[in-house]
Amino acid sequence: MTVLEALAGRIDRRNARLWAPDLVRGWLSREAPVEGRPVHVYVCVCDHFEPRWRRPSLDEERRRVDAWVQGFPALARRHRDSFGRAHVRTLFFPVEEYRPEHLDALQGLVSQGLADVEVHLHHDHDTRENLVRTLRDFADLLHERHGLLRVDPATGRPTWAFIHGNWALDNALPDGRYCGVDDELSALLEAGCYADLTMPCVPSGAQGRMVNRVYYARSAPGRSRGHDHGRPVHVGSAARPGELLLIPGPVALHWRSRAGGVVPRIEASMLEPENPVPFGQRVASWLEHGVSIPGAPNHRFVKLHAHGCNGDAPEWFLRGGGPFDTLLSTLEEACGDTRRWLLHYVTARELYDTVKSLEDGSLSNT
Numbered sequence: 001m002t003v004l005e006a007l008a009g010r011i012d013r014r015n016a017r018l019w020a021p022d023l024v025r026g027w028l029s030r031e032a033p034v035e036g037r038p039v040h041v042y043v044c045v046c047d048h049f050e051p052r053w054r055r056p057s058l059d060e061e062r063r064r065v066d067a068w069v070q071g072f073p074a075l076a077r078r079h080r081d082s083f084g085r086a087h088v089r090t091l092f093f094p095v096e097e098y099r100p101e102h103l104d105a106l107q108g109l110v111s112q113g114l115a116d117v118e119v120h121l122h123h124d125h126d127t128r129e130n131l132v133r134t135l136r137d138f139a140d141l142l143h144e145r146h147g148l149l150r151v152d153p154a155t156g157r158p159t160w161a162f163i164h165g166n167w168a169l170d171n172a173l174p175d176g177r178y179c180g181v182d183d184e185l186s187a188l189l190e191a192g193c194y195a196d197l198t199m200p201c202v203p204s205g206a207q208g209r210m211v212n213r214v215y216y217a218r219s220a221p222g223r224s225r226g227h228d229h230g231r232p233v234h235v236g237s238a239a240r241p242g243e244l245l246l247i248p249g250p251v252a253l254h255w256r257s258r259a260g261g262v263v264p265r266i267e268a269s270m271l272e273p274e275n276p277v278p279f280g281q282r283v284a285s286w287l288e289h290g291v292s293i294p295g296a297p298n299h300r301f302v303k304l305h306a307h308g309c310n311g312d313a314p315e316w317f318l319r320g321g322g323p324f325d326t327l328l329s330t331l332e333e334a335c336g337d338t339r340r341w342l343l344h345y346v347t348a349r350e351l352y353d354t355v356k357s358l359e360d361g362s363l364s365n366t
Helices: 003-011 016-029 058-077 100-111 128-146 184-191 279-289 313-318 323-334 348-360
Strands: 039-048 089-094 115-121 158-164 193-196 215-217 244-246 252-259 263-267 291-293 296-306 341-345
Touching: 039 279, 039 348, 058 100, 058 313, 089 100, 089 158, 089 348, 100 115, 100 128, 115 128, 115 348, 128 158, 128 184, 158 348, 184 193, 184 244, 193 348, 252 279, 263 279, 279 296, 279 323, 291 348, 296 348, 313 323, 323 341
Parallel strands: 039 089, 039 296, 039 341, 089 115, 115 158, 158 193, 193 244
Antiparallel strands: 215 244, 252 263, 291 296
């Protein structure tokens, strides 16, 4: 890092130099939906599901997991998309927090069709060889011990979506912390990953330079931040060897909600109690800036992320009449006119399948 880059980093606390240029490019090149046809909105909540956040007692871990197992079904079934499907959530479970009893408990939500489980990992100063081994072993454990994940018919091994802990995908942080593997994207592919859903992570310095695009990226030994650049998915494209699919959530600016009355707040797809932007403004931003792929502008992807086990988060997400309950109602009301919007509640895997179906043309734009 040069002196000028370090100085710019101190001035720009939100790291806009990384993501703002592509945000502007996206505004200028965005493809308008076909008039007279509804826009399909795919909402996918990806939970960094961490029962051992801040190293609580085992009893507290159990309380957190039980809160979700007992409380989520009622919340999910109060909310339906345009096709009558209940709200669903994808739980990205951390490798390093594995306890068999927690996964056994979550299996109940999976069996009800209300949740799915994918892979999350926090690591530091790792090696490529250890990373591949760790992820493969965990995927095998989830599949063989708990009946989770899917099997890739081409390899016969479990395949999974991934979210990187501390956002540090492909050794992205300036100081090299919370990863250590420059060639991480190819390591994820080797280990069985079908898509990465880490981004966006604004204002973190790990944020990639491409925003509001579904794209293929590749990494290389000795070079970090492979997700800074890539090849956008479009109708008629296809994956090439060595490329990993990245599906981000929307990034936008809230011009009607400004910090200090001056600086527009950032929409970075995170669900958290601290966000001061009114729910109506957030939902409007998701609908307007949902990620689409060229050639299919009537399909928009709203990948949101959360930390459902952290602090008071279970209360915020699960209480009837509480904030998240209200947020989902706001979303459903905004999509109430099915001539304009068709709301889909989807898992991470279903989001991936939709992208691939639009890409290969088996799902039409309208």
